[in-house]
Amino acid sequence: xxxxxxxxxxxxxxxxxxxxxxxxxxxxxxxxxxxxxxxxxxxxxxxxxxxxxxxxxxxxxxxxxxxxxxxxxxxxxxxxxxxxxxxxxxxxxxxxxxxxxxxxxxxxxxxxxxxxxxxxxxxxxxxxxxxxxxxxxxxxxxxxxxxxxxxxxxxxxxxxxxxxxxxxxxxxxxxxxxxxxxxxxxxxxxxxxxxxxxxxxxxxxxxxxxxxxxxxxxxxxxxxxxxxxxxxxxxxxxxxxxxxxxxxxxxxxxxxxxxxxxxxxxxxxxxxxxxxxxxxxxxxxxxxxxxxxxxxxxxxxxxxxxxxxxxxxx
Amino acid sequence: xxxxxxxxxxxxxxxxxxxxxxxxxxxxxxxxxxxxxxxxxxxxxxxxxxxxxxxxxxxxxxxxxxxxxxxxxxxxxxxxxxxxxxxxxxxxxxxxxxxxxxxxxxxxxxxxxxxxxxxxxxxxxxxxxxxxxxxxxxxxxxxxxxxxxxxxxxxxxxxxxxxxxxxxxxxxxxxxxxxxxxxxxxxxxxxxxxxxxxxxxxxxxxxxxxxxxxxxxxxxxxxxxxxxxxxxxxxxxxxxxxxxxxxxxxxxxxxxxxxxxxxxxxxxxxxxxxxxxxxxxxxxxxxxxxxxxxxxxxxx
Amino acid sequence: xxxxxxxxxxxxxxxxxxxxxxxxxxxxxxxxxxxxxxxxxxxxxxxxxxxxxxxxxxxxxxxxxxxxxxxxxxxxxxxxxxxxxxxxxxxxxxxxxxxxxxxxxxxxxxxxxxxxxxxxxxxxxxxxxxxxxxxxxxxxxxxxxxxxxxxxxxxxxxxxxxxxxxxxxxxxxxxxxxxxxxxxxxxxxxxxxxxxxxxxxxxxxxxxxxxxxxxxxxxxxxxxxxxxxxxxxxxxxxxxxxxxxxxxxxxxxxxxxxxxxxxxxxxxxxxxxxxxxxxxxxxxxxxxxxxxxxxxxxxxxxxxxxxxxxxxxxxxxxx
Numbered sequence: 031x032x033x034x035x036x037x038x039x040x041x042x043x044x045x046x047x048x049x050x051x052x053x054x055x056x057x058x059x060x061x062x063x064x065x066x067x068x069x070x071x072x073x074x075x076x077x078x079x080x081x082x083x084x085x086x087x088x089x090x091x092x093x094x095x096x097x098x099x100x101x102x103x104x105x106x107x108x109x110x111x112x113x114x115x116x117x118x119x120x121x122x123x124x125x126x127x128x129x130x131x132x133x134x135x136x137x138x139x140x141x142x143x144x145x146x147x148x149x150x151x152x153x154x155x156x157x158x159x160x161x162x163x164x165x166x167x168x169x170x171x172x173x174x175x176x177x178x179x180x181x182x183x184x185x186x187x188x189x190x191x192x193x194x195x196x197x198x199x200x201x202x203x204x205x206x207x208x209x210x211x212x213x214x215x216x217x218x219x220x221x222x223x224x225x226x227x228x229x230x231x232x233x234x235x236x237x238x239x240x241x242x243x244x245x246x247x248x249x250x251x252x253x254x255x256x257x258x259x260x261x262x263x264x265x266x267x268x269x270x271x272x273x274x275x276x277x278x279x280x281x282x283x284x285x286x287x288x289x290x291x292x293x294x295x296x297x298x299x300x301x302x303x304x305x306x307x308x309x310x311x312x313x314x315x316x317x318x319x320x321x322x323x324x325x326x327x328x329x330x331x332x333x334x335x336x337x338x339x340x341x342x343x344x
Numbered sequence: 345x346x347x348x349x350x351x352x353x354x355x356x357x358x359x360x361x362x363x364x365x366x367x368x369x370x371x372x373x374x375x376x377x378x379x380x381x382x383x384x385x386x387x388x389x390x391x392x393x394x395x396x397x398x399x400x401x402x403x404x405x406x407x408x409x410x411x412x413x414x415x416x417x418x419x420x421x422x423x424x425x426x427x428x429x430x431x432x433x434x435x436x437x438x439x440x441x442x443x444x445x446x447x448x449x450x451x452x453x454x455x456x457x458x459x460x461x462x463x464x465x466x467x468x469x470x471x472x473x474x475x476x477x478x479x480x481x482x483x484x485x486x487x488x489x490x491x492x493x494x495x496x497x498x499x500x501x502x503x504x505x506x507x508x509x510x511x512x513x514x515x516x517x518x519x520x521x522x523x524x525x526x527x528x529x530x531x532x533x534x535x536x537x538x539x540x541x542x543x544x545x546x547x548x549x550x551x552x553x554x555x556x557x558x559x560x561x562x563x564x565x566x567x568x569x570x571x572x573x574x575x576x577x578x579x580x581x582x583x584x585x586x587x588x589x590x591x592x593x594x595x596x597x598x599x600x601x602x603x604x605x606x607x608x609x610x611x612x613x614x615x616x617x618x619x620x621x622x623x624x625x626x627x628x629x630x631x632x633x634x635x636x637x638x639x640x641x642x643x644x
Numbered sequence: 645x646x647x648x649x650x651x652x653x654x655x656x657x658x659x660x661x662x663x664x665x666x667x668x669x670x671x672x673x674x675x676x677x678x679x680x681x682x683x684x685x686x687x688x689x690x691x692x693x694x695x696x697x698x699x700x701x702x703x704x705x706x707x708x709x710x711x712x713x714x715x716x717x718x719x720x721x722x723x724x725x726x727x728x729x730x731x732x733x734x735x736x737x738x739x740x741x742x743x744x745x746x747x748x749x750x751x752x753x754x755x756x757x758x759x760x761x762x763x764x765x766x767x768x769x770x771x772x773x774x775x776x777x778x779x780x781x782x783x784x785x786x787x788x789x790x791x792x793x794x795x796x797x798x799x800x801x802x803x804x805x806x807x808x809x810x811x812x813x814x815x816x817x818x819x820x821x822x823x824x825x826x827x828x829x830x831x832x833x834x835x836x837x838x839x840x841x842x843x844x845x846x847x848x849x850x851x852x853x854x855x856x857x858x859x860x861x862x863x864x865x866x867x868x869x870x871x872x873x874x875x876x877x878x879x880x881x882x883x884x885x886x887x888x889x890x891x892x893x894x895x896x897x898x899x900x901x902x903x904x905x906x907x908x909x910x911x912x913x914x915x916x917x918x919x920x921x922x923x924x925x926x927x928x929x930x931x932x933x934x935x936x937x938x939x940x941x942x943x944x945x946x947x948x949x950x951x952x953x954x955x956x957x958x959x960x961x962x963x
Contacts, residue, residue, distance in 0.1 A: 056438040065433060095783050116558075121469040124451035125373065160955055167951045170888040174944020177814045180807060181529070181938060182558040184536035185580065185620040186469075188807040189449040193429045196797075200430045201456040272790040279783065318430040319408060320801050324794045331791035338784060339772055524811040525736065526748060526819035526883075530935075550934075560935035563818040565669040565690055569934070580808045581740045593748050597821050598689045621804070 032287040032296075039284065039299035046306040054314045071211065072202050073309055076263045077277070077301030079214040082221045083259035084274030085281070085290070085297050086252050089232050091162055094282070097274040098143075098260045101162060102169030104269035106142055109172040110135065111194045112179040120187035123194075128203045135265035143257030147250075196321030197268035199309050210266045217259040218298075224252065225290040232288055270323040276330045277301040283337045304330050369483040372447070372467040373454075379462055381489050382442035386425050388457075389447030390415070392466045394625025395480055396445075398497055401488050405439050407450075411621050412628065436460050443487075448623070468624025473539040474505065477624045497626055505543060508633045511640045512546050516573025516604070519549040522559060523594040524580045529559035530566065537619060540576065544636070549573070564599040574612065574640070575605040582616045612639035653915045657699075660922040664695040667926050669934045689822050697817055697825040698925050698939075699918040701880050702890060704828075704835040706917025707910060708876040709891025710898070711838050714849035714906070715869045716781050719899070723891040725782060726870075727789035728877040731762025733796045733809050736882070741803060752827065752882050759878030762792060767870050771863075815885035815940030817925055824883075831879040834872045835914060842906035845869060849904060887940045889947030890917055896954065920946070 050070060055062045084097045115123050146165060180188060221228075227248050230238045238245045281297035308326040312318060316325065367380045386405035387393045393406055397418045407428050410419035425439060426432040428449045436444070437460055444463040446454050457463045466483070468476045478498050485494020512518075520531040520540060532552025533541040541548055549572035567575075579591035591613060600606050614635060618628040666674055668691060676683040708723040716725075735758030739751040746754075766788055773780045800806040838845065847855050848865050855862045880887070894917045902909040924942040931937055 056434050058437075061437050062434060065437070095786060100786070119469070120448070121372070121451065121467055124454075124465075124467075128455060163955055164952065167948050167955075171944050171948035174888050174941045177810060178938060178941035180810050181561050181814050181816075184531070184559055185616075185804075185807060186448055186536055186623065189428075189804075190452070192801075192806055193449065193452060198430065201433060201453075203455070272787065275783075275786065276790075279787070313432075317408060317424070317427070318432055319427050320798050324797045324801065326794075327790045328794035328798065331787045331794065334787050335769070335784065335791070338780065339769065524808050525740075525751070526824060527811055527814075527816065528819065529811075560932075561816060561818055561938055562935055563669060563690075563929075564821050565686075566934050569669045580811070581744065581805065590745060590748065594819075597823065599821060 032285045032289075032292045035285050036292065036296055036299065039296060039303070043299050043302045043306070046303045046310070050306045050310040053310055068202055068204065068207065069199055069309065070306065072207060072267070073199055073305045074302050075211050075214045076199075076267050077305040078218055078298040079259040079263040080270070080274045081277045081281070081297035081301035082218050082294055083256045083263075084278040085293055086221055086228065086256050087274075088278055089228050089290070090249050090252055092232075092234065093162070094279065095275070096162055096166070097278070098165075098256060099264075099269060099271045099274050100169070101165030102167075102172060103139060103143065103165075103260055103264060104271045105169040105172035105176070107135065107139065107264050107269050108195055109176045109179075110138055112176045112183075112191050115187050115191050116179050116183060120183075120190035123190055129205065132203075132206055132265050136261050139261035139264055140257055143261060144254070147253040147257065194268060197270045197323045199267060199305070199322055200313075200318065202266075206266060210262050213262045214259065217255050217262070220255050221252075221259075222294060224248070224255075225294060228252070228290040229288070232290075268323075270326055272327050272331070273301070273304070273323065276327070276334055277304060279334055280304075280330075280337070283334075367486065369464070369487050370479055371483070372451070372465040372469065376464050377462075378464060378487060379442055380487070382462075382487070384439070384441045385443045385445060386436060386439065386441040386461075387422075387445045388426065388428065388431060388450035388453065389445060389466060390428075390622035391468050391477075391625035391628065392445045392447050392480070393418070394622045394627050395477070395497075396484060396488075398626045399481070399484055399488065399490055399493050401484065401490075405436070405441060412617050412625075414627055414631075415622075431457055433457075433460070473624055474501070474543050474629070477501070477626060477629055480624065481626055501626060501630065504630050504633045504637075508637050509544050511637045512544050515640055516610075517547045517549040518574035518576055519567065519570055519572035519605075520576045520578070521562075521567065521595075522578040522580055523591040526594060528562055528564070528567070528594065530562045531559045535559060536623070537576075537578070540632075540636070546574075564597060567595075568599040568602050571603050573604045573608075574610045575600075575603070576636075577611060577613050578616055578619060579613065580616065609642075610639075612636060650912075653912060653919070657915050657919050657922070660919055660926070661695050661699065664698065664922055664926055665691045667929050693822045693825050694817050694820045694925075695922070697820045697828055697884065698922050700825075700828040700832045701817075701884050701887065702918035702921030703914035704831040704876045704917075705880055705887060705890040705921075706894040706898075706913045707835040707838050708873045709917075710895040710906065710910065710913055711845060711869050712873045712891065713895055714845050715866060715873070716785075717849060717851060718782060719896060721782055721785075722888075723873050723877045724881070724886065725785045725789065726766045726874070726877075727762050727785065727792050728759050728874055729813065729881050729886055730789050730792035730796055732756070732759035732878055732881040733813055734758050734762070734792055734799075736812055737796060737799050737803075737805060737809060740805065740808070741799065748824075755882040756827065756878045759881060760874050763870060763874030763878070767867065770870075813881060813885045814938050815887035815943070816928070816936065816938030817884060818936045818938070820884075827879050827883050831876040834875040838869075838872045839907075839910045839914075841865070841868060842910050846904060846906045849906075885938070885940060887921065888944050889951065890921060890943065893947045893951050893954075894920065896951070900954070 051066050087098055088094050230241050230243050231248060235245055277297050277300040280300040281293055285292050285296040287293060304326055308322055312322050312325045365379055366377050368375045368377055384404040387403050388407060390411055393403060393415060396403060397415060403422045405425035406419060406422040407426060408424045410416045425435040431453050441461045444457050444461050445466050446463060447465060447467040451465050451467050454463055454465050466480055468480060481494050481498050485491040520537050522529045531537045533548055535558060540546060549570040577591045605611055614632060618631045622628040665687060666672060670686060672683050672686060712723045713719055713721055732755045735755030739746060739754045769784060770781055800809050844860060844865050847858050847860050852862055894913055898909050898913045902912060924946055925939045928937040928939050928942045
């Protein structure tokens with residue numbers, strides 16, 4: 031049952047990819063294929079990274095509402111962008127090389143993630159509940175500082191903050207992709223490697239310990255995987271805040287399974303469909319006048335609500 | 345021997361057009377080598393579009409919206425090759441422009457766009473807005489081989505500036521505020537809009553340091569306490585084409601009413617698109633100066 | 645709550661309110677009130693409205709937070725989770741785009757209406773969710789808010805109004821002046837209604853089955869609760885902007901100190917909400933005088949510190 035649904039998702043993704051690659055192509059095909067191919071690769075990798083990290087996060091925190099993005103990582107990213115413009119000025123920011131900026135963002139997010147997870151894991155009793163709350167609190171803190179900066183800067187500088195506040199998949203630095211893709215693949219394969227342990231963790235801490243799992247160590251490893259995936263995908267593309275929540279929930283709705291061997295690919299496939307389809311729509315229908323995350327959150331959100339409401343009617 | 349001459353001749357033959365084909369212009373990121381007299385240009389910056397239009401250069405491709413009233417006609421003739429933030433790379437590739445110009449909001453796209461055609465960043469940024477705007481005019485004049493028109497435009501700008509300076513001289517202190525719905529920000533002389541104070545030698549109602557280059561959140565008490573003789577008002581909600589917005593309503597209250605500016609009707613509403621969307625464009629600057637001249641000349 | 649605590653809270657609140665009257669850009673000492681008519685005018689036009697607005701906002705937001713957490717049976721839900729803030733932003737945008745010349749009060753009214761409408765639709769959706777999965781409520785709330793938020797971004801991005809919306813919704817009292825805050829009294833009334841129905845909300849917090857077996861009209865109370873929360877949130881967001889944490893921190897402190905009996909804890913919740921926001925607003929007026937730091941930012945920092953302290957200083961009860 032779950033496997034058959036996976037196949038359907040895969041078919042959906044193939045259709046989305048075909049539409050994305052061929053719709054409204056202009057100019058010579060060689061260019062269009064390489065150009066769109068690069069974007070496609072980035073979309074799929076980032077989508078899978080967000081999907082996998084969200085599923086992992088929800089498993090170890092035993093909740094289906096919070097994701098690393100909602101908990102404060104996106105807020106930190108946005109504060110960083112606004113702070114950068116505040117300090118360097120809008121023009122100064124646009125002159126930074128994309129490689130340097132990526133390295134700074136990646137280091138910042140990774141550092142924050144490890145600090146947040148590390149201090150809590152290091153404490154005598156480790157307490158996921160507190161971890162989540164701490165994340166939420168920092169998220170609100172970052173957001174309120176960001177909005178203060180947005181209050182002060184002039185409209186032109188705001189425009190610079192704005193353009194880096196939304197995920198963009200329109201153009202990618204091929205050099206960046208060369209580093210990001212292997213990192214994401216590494217994280218995703220590690221997650222796949224631990225799929226059985228994840229099934230056990232999902233049963234709750236006591237069960238997991240009774241079943242002989244070194245719970246603390248396993249959680250730590252998974253937190254590191256999450257930190258890696260979140261940092262790489264956010265630094266590469268920018269935040270798509272509700273995307274993780276959306277695809278993880280969609281995956282649960284579609285496959286209705288608690289096995290990570292099914293859940294992880296299902297979430298990744300959903301992510302691929304939503305991102306690739308969303309990008310095709312932003313490019314062709316909305317002619318790039320709005321960021322992808324808007325289309326993703328709007329359309330994906332509607333799909334999610336419809337599924338929930340139809341599911342409850344039965 | 346003969347072959348050597350041939351080689352030399354060939355070298356000269358190839359070298360000469362190469363020399364004539366490129367020239368160096370001053371851009372926001374230093375001098376840049378660009379092809380001379382480019383025919384097909386794509387522009388992702390409205391102040392650049394504005395100045396080019398004032399020089400009579402036709403633009404082949406630009407962003408999806410005109411934003412400025414006086415650019416509407418020129419914009420209609422241009423093909424859409426993206427938005428202010430996101431270039432449509434496939435459209436650019438299909439168009440094959442000779443030169444791409446980015447600036448301010450699109451400045452970040454310099455690197456990706458330069459894979460398609462020579463791309464220059466003509467941002468007008470910082471507090472020396474007028475100086476940079478004139479430098480851009482000169483650069484475009486050189487680039488598009490119309491130095492005469494460029495110096496005429498520069499002179500026109502200087503003339504307008506002198507007139508504005510003369511008009512505002514001795515008429516009191518001013519304060520630049522921006523309204524956001526019910527809230528107000530005040531901008532000092534070091535800010536994005538500070539050139540109005542600096543270039544026009546218009547004194548500030550509240551002295552600000554030039555390091556303080558941002559818009560501050562202020563209360564109406566602040567405006568009442570500063571008691572400016574002139575209020576220069578920018579309405580953040582007057583975005584593209586939203587005519588008749590009501591900055592006056594935000595300011596129309598018991599505290600602002602006690603300022604000299606309000607009592608004497610010395611409140612000038614500036615055009616947001618001219619000020620910050622196409623902030624460094626030649627025509628936009630002149631429009632702003634015209635508004636000021638008209639406002640300050642109004643008998644009170 | 646013991647009488648000393650109660651009177652101490654009240655005294656502190658009154659002291660803060662008095663201090664708030666004499667903090668501002670224009671210098672004014674309390675002694676001037678007696679002989680200076682200008683000073684009295686300033687109090688009437690600017691200081692008193694601001695102080696009242698702060699108290700109304702702080703108190704009603706904190707009450708809305710408590711009610712929302714009872715309804716969702718989740719301590720970490722904020723009243724803005726139901727898409728109210730985003731709906732208000734949508735109203736502001738639509739009014740600005742399609743009726744740019746309309747008076748400010750009309751725009752605010754329209755935004756309050758869309759905020760209520762947004763919460764109303766959320767309510768309709770929630771009622772169709774299975775009661776067996778209480779987790780779905782906040783989840784649907786988040787996604788619902790994200791959908792409306794995407795709509796807002798869509799419109800604002802294209803019209804270059806994102807900063808406008810962001811500043812309008814940035815919680816601060818700098819724009820408050822006589823004639824610009826009176827809507828907030830309605831949210832004060834909503835908070836009083838919540839207090840009058842406090843016992844029934846306490847029962848509601850026990851869950852659907854328990855409430856029904858105790859003879860409560862569950863659906864009716866749920867509706868009342870959501871209307872109260874929506875009215876308060878909508879009016880605050882439109883008039884003042886978002887102030888983070890008030891609806892989250894204060895109820896959590898109160899429930900730690902006083903337990904979940906709403907009738908005895910709600911006045912304390914309201915007073916501490918008002919007091920905390922007052923402190924933050926006064927700080928925001930002083931730190932960068934004569935400029936202001938929005939109260940939302942100050943509270944963001946202060947609230948974060950308080951919450952972290954709560955979280956780490958004591959052993960959490962849910963440990």
